[in-house]
Amino acid sequence: xxxxxxxxxxxxxxxxxxxxxxxxxxxxxxxxxxxxxxxxxxxxxxxxxxxxxxxxxxxxxxxxxxxxxxxxxxxxxxxxxxxxxxxxxxxxxxxxxxxxxxxxxxxxxxxxxxxxxxxxxxxxxxxxxxxxxxxxxxxxxxxxxxxxxxxxxxxxxxxxxxxxxxxxxxxxxxxxxxxxxxxxxxxxxxxxxxxxxxxxxxxxxxxxxxxxxxxxxxxxxxxxxxxxxxxxxxxxxxxxxxxxxxxxxxxxxxxxxxxxxxxxxxxxxxxxxxxxxxxxxxxxxxxxxxxxxxxxxxxxxxxxxxxxxxxxxxxxxxxxxxxxxxxxxxxxxxxxxxxxxxxxxxxxxxxxxxxxxxxxxxxxxxxxxxxxxxxxxxxxxxxxxxxxxxxxxxxxxxxxxxxxxxxxxxxxxxxxxxxxxxxxxxxxxxxxxx
Amino acid sequence: xxxxxxxxxxxxxxxxxxxxxxxxxxxxxxxxxxxxxxxxxxxxxxxxxxxxxxxxxxxxxxxxxxxxxxxxxxxxxxxxxxxxxxxxxxxxxxxxxxxxxxxxxxxxxxxxxxxxxxxxxxxxxxxxxxxxxxxxxxxxxxxxxxxxxxxxxxxxxxxxxxxxxxxxxxxxxxxxxxxxxxxxxxxxxxxxxxxxxxxxxxxxxxxxxxxxxxxxxxxxxxxxxxxxxxxxxxxxxxxxxxxxxxxxxxxxxxxxxxxxxxxxxxxxxxxxxxxxxxxxxxxxxxxxxxxxxxxxxxxxxxxxxxxxxxxxxxxxxxxxxxxxxxxxxxxxxxxxxxxxxxxxxxxxxxxxxxxxxxxxxxxxxxxxxxxxxxxxxxxxxxxxxxxxxxxxxxxxxxxxxxxxxxxxxxxxxxxxxxxxxxxxxxxxxxxxxxxxxxxxxxxxxxxxxxxxxxxxxxxxxxxxxxxxxxxxxxxxxxxxxxxxxxxxxxxxxxxxxxxxxxxxxxxxxxxxxxxxxxxxx
Numbered sequence: 001x002x003x004x005x006x007x008x009x010x011x012x013x014x015x016x017x018x019x020x021x022x023x024x025x026x027x028x029x030x031x032x033x034x035x036x037x038x039x040x041x042x043x044x045x046x047x048x049x050x051x052x053x054x055x056x057x058x059x060x061x062x063x064x065x066x067x068x069x070x071x072x073x074x075x076x077x078x079x080x081x082x083x084x085x086x087x088x089x090x091x092x093x094x095x096x097x098x099x100x101x102x103x104x105x106x107x108x109x110x111x112x113x114x115x116x117x118x119x120x121x122x123x124x125x126x127x128x129x130x131x132x133x134x135x136x137x138x139x140x141x142x143x144x145x146x147x148x149x150x151x152x153x154x155x156x157x158x159x160x161x162x163x164x165x166x167x168x169x170x171x172x173x174x175x176x177x178x179x180x181x182x183x184x185x186x187x188x189x190x191x192x193x194x195x196x197x198x199x200x201x202x203x204x205x206x207x208x209x210x211x212x213x214x215x216x217x218x219x220x221x222x223x224x225x226x227x228x229x230x231x232x233x234x235x236x237x238x239x240x241x242x243x244x245x246x247x248x249x250x251x252x253x254x255x256x257x258x259x260x261x262x263x264x265x266x267x268x269x270x271x272x273x274x275x276x277x278x279x280x281x282x283x284x285x286x287x288x289x290x291x292x293x294x295x296x297x298x299x300x301x302x303x304x305x306x307x308x309x310x311x312x313x314x315x316x317x318x319x320x321x322x323x324x325x326x327x328x329x330x331x332x333x334x335x336x337x338x339x340x341x342x343x344x345x346x347x348x349x350x351x352x353x354x355x356x357x358x359x360x361x362x363x364x365x366x367x368x369x370x371x372x373x374x375x376x377x378x379x380x381x382x383x384x385x386x387x388x389x390x391x392x393x394x395x396x397x398x399x400x401x402x403x404x405x406x407x408x409x410x411x412x413x414x415x416x417x418x419x420x421x422x423x424x425x426x427x428x429x430x431x432x433x434x
Numbered sequence: 435x436x437x438x439x440x441x442x443x444x445x446x447x448x449x450x451x452x453x454x455x456x457x458x459x460x461x462x463x464x465x466x467x468x469x470x471x472x473x474x475x476x477x478x479x480x481x482x483x484x485x486x487x488x489x490x491x492x493x494x495x496x497x498x499x500x501x502x503x504x505x506x507x508x509x510x511x512x513x514x515x516x517x518x519x520x521x522x523x524x525x526x527x528x529x530x531x532x533x534x535x536x537x538x539x540x541x542x543x544x545x546x547x548x549x550x551x552x553x554x555x556x557x558x559x560x561x562x563x564x565x566x567x568x569x570x571x572x573x574x575x576x577x578x579x580x581x582x583x584x585x586x587x588x589x590x591x592x593x594x595x596x597x598x599x600x601x602x603x604x605x606x607x608x609x610x611x612x613x614x615x616x617x618x619x620x621x622x623x624x625x626x627x628x629x630x631x632x633x634x635x636x637x638x639x640x641x642x643x644x645x646x647x648x649x650x651x652x653x654x655x656x657x658x659x660x661x662x663x664x665x666x667x668x669x670x671x672x673x674x675x676x677x678x679x680x681x682x683x684x685x686x687x688x689x690x691x692x693x694x695x696x697x698x699x700x701x702x703x704x705x706x707x708x709x710x711x712x713x714x715x716x717x718x719x720x721x722x723x724x725x726x727x728x729x730x731x732x733x734x735x736x737x738x739x740x741x742x743x744x745x746x747x748x749x750x751x752x753x754x755x756x757x758x759x760x761x762x763x764x765x766x767x768x769x770x771x772x773x774x775x776x777x778x779x780x781x782x783x784x785x786x787x788x789x790x791x792x793x794x795x796x797x798x799x800x801x802x803x804x805x806x807x808x809x810x811x812x813x814x815x816x817x818x819x820x821x822x823x824x825x826x827x828x829x830x831x832x833x834x835x836x837x838x839x840x841x842x843x844x845x846x847x848x849x850x851x852x853x854x855x856x857x858x859x860x861x862x863x864x865x866x867x868x869x870x871x872x873x874x875x876x877x878x879x880x881x882x883x884x885x886x887x888x889x890x891x892x893x894x895x896x897x898x899x900x901x902x903x904x905x906x907x908x909x910x911x912x913x914x915x916x917x918x919x920x921x922x923x924x925x926x927x928x929x930x931x932x933x934x935x936x937x938x939x940x941x942x943x944x945x946x947x948x949x950x951x952x953x954x955x
Binding site: 232 | 439440441442443445446447449452560561729730731732733734735737738741763771772773774775777778780786787788790884885886887
């Protein structure tokens with residue numbers, strides 16, 4: 001109801017679209033030029049991805065790189081990917097492997113800022129100095145046993161310590177801003193017991209570790225954001241957040257949040273659940289609105305089982321839903337804070353334009369981008385007078401490989417806004433209503 | 435045929451689905467125990483000669499079965515060989531296919547009830563029980579379609595003046611002897627294959643799952659299979675032996691253990707006085723299934739796949755992962771992570787959705803696996819065990835991960851059919867292939883590798899009937915992964931595959947001269 005009402009209102013006034021265009025132009029004008037190295041990197045990646053066989057070989061090589069014990073082994077894998085499984089010749093594998101390993105390191109560092117929170121701090125401080133926030137994401141292997149979940153929770157607690165210390169040194173954020181210290185937490189890494197078909201079975205095990213993390217966040221005054229992964233862990237994640245964040249001990253703090261994926265057909269119902277959680281909290285709940293990064297996975301899994309596809313089939317439909325949810329959630333402030341997690345200039349401009357037309361203005365609204373993909377955009381958003389935060393993965397390359405491959409694929413997918421943007425000079429087209 | 439679509443399983447991630455299955459189980463419980471009669475023609479005899487109990491609560495009787503006497507077996511086969519085969523084989527293939535389609539529809543409507551019965555009678559966890567019902571439906575539909583294909587006959591060359599045709603005729607009477615681990619799907623698959631091809635069937639469900647067998651017989655009869663063409667004889671080994679030995683049986687479709695299968699092959703080879711045909715045996719037997727984890731494998735993916743393959747339904751699948759061969763560079767990492775994963779398994783009643791490992795089927799199975807665990811502890815090292823639930827009555831066995839076994843250990847070449855998996859290091863893929871090749875079984879295999887050369891090598895060199903690459907090695911789907919083993923794992927037929935029905939027919943060729951007075955007419 002909320003959505004429909006607000007849509008009618010802005011359409012009646014007729015000037016939301018005009019404001020969206022205006023905000024979009026302001027954003028693009030405020031964007032710094034990409035560094036020449038980054039531009040080259042993007043050009044090479046696009047070239048590779050325009051040839052399907054090369055693209056496949058390239059991603060499989062990136063995927064296997066961390067477990068190859070020598071450059072020669074990596075080179076041999078790459079050649080085998082190109083040759084479709086026929087054994088490679090002995091020549092050149094080592095030299096090729098060396099070059100590939102170096103390329104991987106460079107590619108990896110583009111997306112994964114450092115191997116530990118400590119080492120990431122110079123980068124994070126650099127963002128803070130420019131008025132941009134950061135949320136750390138600790139990369140790790142899949143958790144298959146309790147010890148691994150304990151390790152992950154321990155790393156989260158340590159990272160909060162580092163973040164808290166640095167944030168205190170940096171001084172309080174500007175009035176009305178959320179805490180500087182900000183950590184994103186993966187529910188699937190908090191327990192080895194997530195069973196998609198029995199979501200409750202993991203709640204207590206994960207809650208035990210989440211509580212320890214939240215207690216640390218209370219002490220250091222940090223924000224904890226509970227990430228959302230695939231549909232397999234969605235209910236477990238919602239159950240975890242829904243119970244722990246509303247517990248007496250945590251309902252007034254620390255600052256905390258959850259993630260809503262706009263590509264899900266039932267995202268509106270999920271939003272309702274999140275608003276209900278916000279009502280049960282004393283402190284506001286942050287909601288990060290994203291398109292969703294498991295589109296292929298959800299389609300493959302549903303097709304395999306003969307289930308209806310849980311995600312929208314087209315980017316346009318997702319974008320439309322994103323905008324509708326943006327309006328709903330902006331209208332739900334101040335009991336929630338909204339973080340728009342998108343690199344789509346239209347989506348960002350739409351959120352700004354709609355917020356500017358509300359009484360709350362840009363209060364309780366921020367924008368989040370991914371390190372390595374949205375760096376220039378963060379500067380532009382900040383330059384336009386809005387809050388920006390960079391999602392900053394930290395960890396070693398082995399653990400980060402799944403993340404890295406996903407980001408690289410995203411960066412070259414035909415359906416990606418960034419790719420469309422790279423091909424389209426026309427700003428009006430990019431800012432078209434979905 | 436390539437556009438066959440499998441029946442969607444239930445999506446247990448959806449809360450309403452979980453509510454539905456809970457209600458279905460409560461409804462079933464109110465009706466227990468069920469009667470599992472012997473049915474021959476229009477006669478149906480119920481008795482309490484055999485009781486199937488809930489493996490998780492052994493004082494709960496699930497079905498009370500009558501045991502077929504040798505006279506009843508004889509009546510069933512005789513009726514099938516006479517009126518049964520005449521009535522059924524006279525129907526056009528399309529009409530038989532319609533009957534099977536109708537049966538699929540009935541199963542579809544009753545799917546929750548059927549799955550609930552599997553949960554109770556076989557302690558099959560809900561998701562797997564549901565998948566079993568879906569597979570049964572798939573078999574009915576897939577074989578119905580294949581029967582119509584088969585009816586068109588095979589392509590042969592005709593020349594001017596000579597019309598040649600090759601067609602297929604049903605064998606006659608097929609004895610179907612089924613296991614309890616896929617209590618509806620496998621029984622249904624073998625029966626539906628035989629029926630689709632025009633045979634009469636006498637089926638004998640496993641003695642552990644007479645209730646599931648009786649339910650399936652009801653469904654097929656209600657769909658329109660003539661009573662004379664489908665009999666159900668409940669019982670144990672003696673009933674099965676009587677069926678196999680009956681001279682009027684033309685073929686035996688069997689799924690079960692190697693010793694029983696070998697006995698059937700031997701018995702079927704003997705000609706009874708006056709017997710005018712060889713009995714054909716289609717057997718799906720055991721496995722000792724190996725998965726190889728290469729040096730470049732992604733353990734994040736491999737471990738969940740291995741865990742599901744080894745411990746799903748407590749390892750009581752012929753396709754289950756039994757031995758994990760690991761490249762020596764990864765063995766420590768794999769053993770440590772998999773040990774932790776074993777400790778995180780939830781052992782419990784099949785009706786709990788969070789249960790990873792349900793109780794075993796019966797006391798014999800528990801005794802066998804307890805003994806295997808003891809043997810493993812004395813010959814090697816038990817790396818990890820989960821906790822069996824305290825205070826639960828049922829045939830629970832704690833799942834175990836075992837390492838350090840000597841190559842001579844019988845645990846490395848005997849099918850255990852339970853939740854015990856072994857790990858061993860190998861120097862490279864070739865060593866893994868040599869160990870796999872040394873086994874008498876060749877049912878399923880798995881390889882986890884990111885090297886296309888290794889994957890290709892495995893595809894060429896492993897003798898198994900079903901090789902799974904970078905995925906779990908159980909859960910073959912009808913039409914997608916035709917299933918069946920080689921060597922002593924079976925006689926080579928592929929359930930759910932395009933040529934399965936050929937096992938139930940005999941080819942007949944007719945060559946007709948079409949020349950009269952020197953002219954082609």
